[in-house]
Amino acid sequence: MPAPNPAVTLLILTAESSEAERLVATLREAGIAARGMVSAQVERLGELLARTPCDLVLCCAHDRDIDLEAALAAHRRLDSDTPLIVITGPESDAAESLRARRGGARDLVRRDDPEHLQLVAKRELADLYQRREARALATRLRQCERRAREFIEGSLDAIAFVQEGLHLHANAAYLSLFGYADADALAGATFLDLIPAEQRPRVREFLRAVEYSDREDGAELDTQCQGADRQPFAARLRAASSEIDEEPCLRILVRPAAGATAPLTESDNGNAEAMPGRAQMIAAIAARLDAEHRPRHPFALFFIQIKGRAELLRDLGLTTALTLIEGLREPLQGILADHAGGMLAQVSDDGFMLLIDGLDTTTVEQITARIEHEARLQRGRNGEREDEAADCVVAHVLVELRAREPSDIVNLAHQRCLRLLASGPGQGGMGKPTSLASRTKQSAEEGDEQIAERIEYALEHDQFRLVYQPIISLMGDNQEHYSVLVRLFDEDEDMLEAKDFIGPAIRRGLIERIDKWAIRAAIQALSEQRRAGHNISFFINLSEDTFRDPSIVLWICDCMREFDVRGNWLTFQFQEALVAANLAGLSKLVEALRKIKCRVAINRFGMAERPEMLLQGLALDFVLLMPDFSQRLADDQQKQKRVMELANLAREFNIKSVVTGVEDARTLTVLWTAGVDYVQGNFLQRPSPTLEVSSSG
Numbered sequence: 001m002p003a004p005n006p007a008v009t010l011l012i013l014t015a016e017s018s019e020a021e022r023l024v025a026t027l028r029e030a031g032i033a034a035r036g037m038v039s040a041q042v043e044r045l046g047e048l049l050a051r052t053p054c055d056l057v058l059c060c061a062h063d064r065d066i067d068l069e070a071a072l073a074a075h076r077r078l079d080s081d082t083p084l085i086v087i088t089g090p091e092s093d094a095a096e097s098l099r100a101r102r103g104g105a106r107d108l109v110r111r112d113d114p115e116h117l118q119l120v121a122k123r124e125l126a127d128l129y130q131r132r133e134a135r136a137l138a139t140r141l142r143q144c145e146r147r148a149r150e151f152i153e154g155s156l157d158a159i160a161f162v163q164e165g166l167h168l169h170a171n172a173a174y175l176s177l178f179g180y181a182d183a184d185a186l187a188g189a190t191f192l193d194l195i196p197a198e199q200r201p202r203v204r205e206f207l208r209a210v211e212y213s214d215r216e217d218g219a220e221l222d223t224q225c226q227g228a229d230r231q232p233f234a235a236r237l238r239a240a241s242s243e244i245d246e247e248p249c250l251r252i253l254v255r256p257a258a259g260a261t262a263p264l265t266e267s268d269n270g271n272a273e274a275m276p277g278r279a280q281m282i283a284a285i286a287a288r289l290d291a292e293h294r295p296r297h298p299f300a301l302f303f304i305q306i307k308g309r310a311e312l313l314r315d316l317g318l319t320t321a322l323t324l325i326e327g328l329r330e331p332l333q334g335i336l337a338d339h340a341g342g343m344l345a346q347v348s349d350d351g352f353m354l355l356i357d358g359l360d361t362t363t364v365e366q367i368t369a370r371i372e373h374e375a376r377l378q379r380g381r382n383g384e385r386e387d388e389a390a391d392c393v394v395a396h397v398l399v400e401l402r403a404r405e406p407s408d409i410v411n412l413a414h415q416r417c418l419r420l421l422a423s424g425p426g427q428g429g430m431g432k433p434t435s436l437a438s439r440t441k442q443s444a445e446e447g448d449e450q451i452a453e454r455i456e457y458a459l460e461h462d463q464f465r466l467v468y469q470p471i472i473s474l475m476g477d478n479q480e481h482y483s484v485l486v487r488l489f490d491e492d493e494d495m496l497e498a499k500d501f502i503g504p505a506i507r508r509g510l511i512e513r514i515d516k517w518a519i520r521a522a523i524q525a526l527s528e529q530r531r532a533g534h535n536i537s538f539f540i541n542l543s544e545d546t547f548r549d550p551s552i553v554l555w556i557c558d559c560m561r562e563f564d565v566r567g568n569w570l571t572f573q574f575q576e577a578l579v580a581a582n583l584a585g586l587s588k589l590v591e592a593l594r595k596i597k598c599r600v601a602i603n604r605f606g607m608a609e610r611p612e613m614l615l616q617g618l619a620l621d622f623v624l625l626m627p628d629f630s631q632r633l634a635d636d637q638q639k640q641k642r643v644m645e646l647a648n649l650a651r652e653f654n655i656k657s658v659v660t661g662v663e664d665a666r667t668l669t670v671l672w673t674a675g676v677d678y679v680q681g682n683f684l685q686r687p688s689p690t691l692e693v694s695s696s697g
Contacts, residue, residue, distance in 0.1 A: 007033040007648060008125060011048060011082075013071055014060035015040040023058055023087070023117070030118035032125070040065050045074035054082055055128060056121060061100075062089035062111055072103030081131060083124040087111055136616065147584055156278055156347065156410055161242060162207075163249040165190040173278070176348060177254060179227035189228075191252065196224050196232050203237070210239040211250060218251075225254060233257075255279075278410070281345040281353050285406035288357075288399075293554075298400045299342075300359045303413035304332065304371060304392050305420075306350035312377075324377045325350055328392070331374040335367065351417075353410070361398060361456075361509070368394045393420040401516075401555060408550050451504040454488065454496075459513055463489050466521055467687040471539065471658055471680045474672055480536040481571075483680060484522045485687050486514060506543065515546040520559045523570070527563035529691060536691070539571045539601065539622075544578050548585060553592040560596070567597030571622060576605045579614055590618050603660075606646050615653045622678075623650050627661025630681065634666035644674045651675070 008027070012020040020038040027034040039048055045057070057075065061068040068086065075084045083106040088096065090112055097108045107120045152159050158174035160167055167186055178194055180186045195203045206221045213219070218240025225235045234257035242251035256279035276284075288299055306312070306328075312321040329344070332354055336344050341357040356367065372390045395416035397409055458464050464486055471481035488496040505511040522538050529536050546552055560567065572593060579586060579602065590600050601622035606629060608614060615623075625646060633639050643659065650657040659671050662681030671679055 007035060008056060009052070009054045010034055010036040010056050010058060011045075011052075011054040012036050012038050012058045012060065013040065013042055013045075013066055014038060014058075014063045015065035016060075016063060019060060019063070026114045026117055027121055029114075030122065032118075032121060042067055042071040042074055045071065046078055049078060049080060049082060055125060057082055057084040058087055059084060059105070060087045060111075061092075061096075062087065068100070069103070072100065072105065076104050081128070083128060085109060085117070085120055085124065087117070136613075140617075156414055157407065158254040160191070160252050160254075161244045161249045162191045162252055163247060165192060167191065168244055168247060168249055172348065174254065177227070177256070178225070179229055185228070194225055194227070196226050199224050206237070207239060207250060211241065213241070216240070222257070225256075276343060276345040278345065278347045278353075281343060281347070281355065282406045282410060284343045284355055285409055289406065293405075294401070295399045297358055298360065298398065299355060299357045300364045300367070300396050300398045301409055301413050302354040302356070302368065302371060302394055302396045303410075303417040304328070304352040304354065304375060304394050305417045306377075306392050307390070309350040322349060327377065328352065328375050331376070332371070335370060335374065351414075353413070359398065361513070364396055364398050365509070368396055393417055395420055401551065412548075412550055448504040448507055451496075451501050452508040452510060455501060455505055455508075455510050455514065458488050459510075459517060464514070464517055464521075465489055465689055466518065466525065467689050468538075468691050469680060469687040470685050471678050472684055473678050475677050477678075478535065480534070481539060481678070482536060482691065483539045483687075484518065484541075486518050487689075502543075506545070509545070511543045512545045512549060515541070515543050516552075516555060519556060520562075523556075523559045523565050524563050525691070526569055527565050530565070530569065534691075537569045537571060537599075539573055539624075541603070542572050542574050544574075544582065547574055547589050548582065553589070553596070556593075556598070557596060567593075568599065571599040571601050573601035573603045573622070573624065576602050576608055576611075576614065579618070580608070583617055586618060590620075594619065601658075606642070611646065612649055612653075615649065615655060620653070620655050622656045622658055624658040624660050624680070627681075630659050630661040630663065630667050630671075634664075634670050640670055640674065643671070643676070647674055647676050650677075 010024065010027075012023055014020055017038055020036050024034050024036045037048070037052060037054070040063075042059075048054075049057075059068065059071045060066055061071075072084075084104060086100045086105045086108045088108055088110055090110055092108065092110065100108050106124055109117045109120055152171050155171060156173050158171070158177040160170040160174045162168065167183075167189070170183060170186055175182065175186060178186070180189075191207075192200050192204065203221065203223055206219070210219050218238055221237045221239075223235065223237060224232045225237075226232045236255045236257060238253040238255070239250050242249055285299075285301065288296055290296060306325055309321075309325075312324065316324065329346070329352075332344050332352060336342050336354060336356065339356045339358070343353075343355045345353045345355075347353055354371070359367070371394045372392065375392050375394075377391045395413050397413045397416070399409060465488075467485045467487055468482040469485065471483055473481075486498055488501050502511065505514055519540060522540050526536070526538050542552070549555075556570075556572075559565075560570075574586070593600055599621040600619070601624055602614065602618075602620060603624040604626050605611065605623040606625045623646070625643065629639055629643050629646075633643065647657040656677040658678040658680060659676050660680045662668055662671070662679045663683050665683065667681075668679060668683065
């Protein structure tokens, strides 16, 4: 990504507007895109910078109305590293220069030496950008470290950080795998204590080789492990150099071999019929996938998580609480008994997984509701319920198409369950979900059921249609771009626009099926147009449910392969409002899309408080501005200024800007002069079910 070259905002302390204009012109002659604010009230310096952040302060000390000492004092009081340059008259001496530098000025420039001012300004701006970049990188590093720690803690893979054989940290899955109740119980055991004696020399040499290796991806070793009960089990170790809390160490991931039985925890030892665990569940999922990870038949994985485990342990005590939770096995086994095949596994003290074969979307929803209703904790003295509130949250993954690794399916179900827990009141999560789609799903609206039925019927009977709206280049692009939109028709050919059915589709969990239909249909249409010799590309929307699906890129690849379409003919876009809550996942998605040469865009762009942070965090090709920006644009100076700022910001990151919702010729004229790259709207062409490609190409 090229280094940004943003416009520079100056605060010029002077009472003479002509002097301010001269200084701005001097910097522009040096290639600095300067724009200036002028003030003679040096005591309001802090207030001015708080209201409008600036990159450089120029203090005209030769101006009789400017008190240099007061300006320096005000600058020292700032909680900012905005550099201050003092402009002096030709009579300035060394004593004045020394006094200004001691007061915090970065440099002293004579008024009659414009070349010196240009050099100093370039130097100070370069330093300022480096400081800002360093702070931004430090912030991103802290965020990455925090997210990595959260991911490790929530991962179902057994992960530990080991330094000189001692455990610095281990996640819950690691403790459970080796049969330790908590981290304190593991503290007295070295990593080699978890390896049978005859395997230790081999494992020790393996760990030493990884520690002194330059390979960032680490290495793997098949060996035997043993838990707290000293019972051995086959496992694969993956070790890599890492760091935790600024301490160098090894990150070790332990995966039991398929069919291996992990050690039992205390609660398992007391149960004569220990349930299958995570390893057995992953092996069962793997058995249902072929060599290309396609399901041999549809199946669903349900993740059932108890609400308020900490409160149960606190109020009822360990043994009583765990006995209550184990009581959920019976109703879950009863549900499983009503379906051929499948498996029930307990993956933690408060988490179960249920695998059921041969389901569709409707049946999955019915089973989810049944689990929530029947999986209850018997808290009353005689086993009766004292309230009707659900005791667990249930998330599911329906596998009908090509999938990724079995562990990815498990992780996806677990992540969805965690999001449900975080969204519930009183569950220790946030007051409301950060996900826009999740917020929309919280409560059904009147008419949802009828529209959902129409959607399901349309999916089964091919009653969805694509319509296309051109995205017109203002800069002479020879490729024709079209935004792909979805419409729903019923048996009477009555049409529903996306705004009429997207909300119910999200709330009823149907949006991903619509997106996948649209992706395949669009790629098929694009293939036909390309074979006809038309140089066009499509912009396709991805909803939150869709881009969170770990198998979506595989689905796109399958469609591209089926219709012989290249990735650079496709641009996938997602809403700005969804980016912040999904940044980590979207970064991986963008990386995967770029590997297959697809392009990426953010639509409905421009409402975030710090849009530049989004552009820094994701490698984008386009930003499509909110349609609101183009409404009455010709008569609104503030909107014009904002559109120009966003277009310039996109250009700094080598990203093309698109303004949508253009409805009149006056708006088009304004956008032409603002430096926008593309426009889209009904004034140019309304969405059409046919592609009217110009012969000029």
